[in-house]
Amino acid sequence: MNNYEQLEKIIGYSFNSKSLLLEAITHSSYAYEKKLKKNYERLEFLGDAVLQLIITEYMIIKYKDLNEGVLSQYRSFFVSEDFISEIAKKINLYNFIRLGKGEIVTGGNRKPSLLADTFESLLAAVYLDGGYNEARRIVLELMSDLIDEYIQGKKVIDPKTELQKITQKEFGYLPEYRIVKEEGPEHDKVFTVEVKLHNCTFLGTGKNKKKAEMDAAKKALDHIQSIVKAD
């Protein structure tokens, strides 16, 4: 069994057009070295849209009680490089990407961006070769359990998103963050941010605004969870 047959076996799909499969796993660095005309970038552009539709459709049909605002936050996460690169690792996609020598030396096949891009291009190739239902089957086999775990709260996305979900559901408003302090020299700043929930104020610190907000959200979540447990 050659390399590509292995990949086909893993995703459970055999391509009619093997050249489409090859295109999907060809990084621009490899195409450049080998003087090939095609790399995976155009496919990736299509795959991004295929993935977006599959995930949106899955959530809209399964989670009828969640409004589009909440679903939209989840979707951002489920199509993110972070999330998709983890999915790509599940199918050992790094073993199959055709990379140029320079990229191999620097461990390109482990870069999250490259893994996520190749996953999307592979998905587009399946879509073009075998249709939407095949692409959907592959995505849902790999992702639906995880999507459910996140939406059902068994896994947590990030403190800010999680906090937002809770305040919107329980209190009907979104948390607001405010920078209360910025200290230290330019290259070594520390930001302090506060987030208020009812009468409680939570402070977070970090090297930039986002990290300070995450920290504040984390403290607010810890507080909420300690209340829930005490109930």
Added chain:
Amino acid sequence: MNNYEQLEKIIGYSFNSKSLLLEAITHSSYAYEKKLKKNYERLEFLGDAVLQLIITEYMIIKYKDLNEGVLSQYRSFFVSEDFISEIAKKINLYNFIRLGKGEIVTGGNRKPSLLADTFESLLAAVYLDGGYNEARRIVLELMSDLIDEYIQGKKVIDPKTELQKITQKEFGYLPEYRIVKEEGPEHDKVFTVEVKLHNCTFLGTGKNKKKAEMDAAKKALDHIQSIVKAD
């Protein structure tokens, strides 16, 4: 023929589930007034992804020589509120949107955002009721000629996008804009921006940076066109 049958006739699709069609054209203001549980917002969230895939697929298959960077710019335009609301007008969608009284008074059914949103929700309803191919047929019947006209240069999107397309194709680089002057009081500023192409510099002015850039791009395009005509 009732109102909804007219809409079905216009788009050439008869719904199995009329309640899905109704959901797709129900604005939140109407749902609120009539105490209905559903408005079009969840469908719109799905429709956005359906539209994105249809347009991406169309461009990727038809325009094999355009790279994903150029296609991505076009896609942004083809899924924009501006563009989609014009498409919605072509099928007189404003006649069919169910609006609350307040929205009717303020001409809500002519708002571009509302027209674009309803078009997307209608598309999602077709997708769920009749499948992807039906949704694609409707979109392409309404849009493919326009998409072609823009991509083939018979219509122009906006000067900045157009200029970018040309410089990327002809010179292999993207235009860079630089603010060279900012004058006048805070409430009445005039920005001057320059864009350089080879040895030529074009200046544009406007009340904000974006307008000044558009003006500069327009002048660069006028210059290029005068050269092309003189050729």
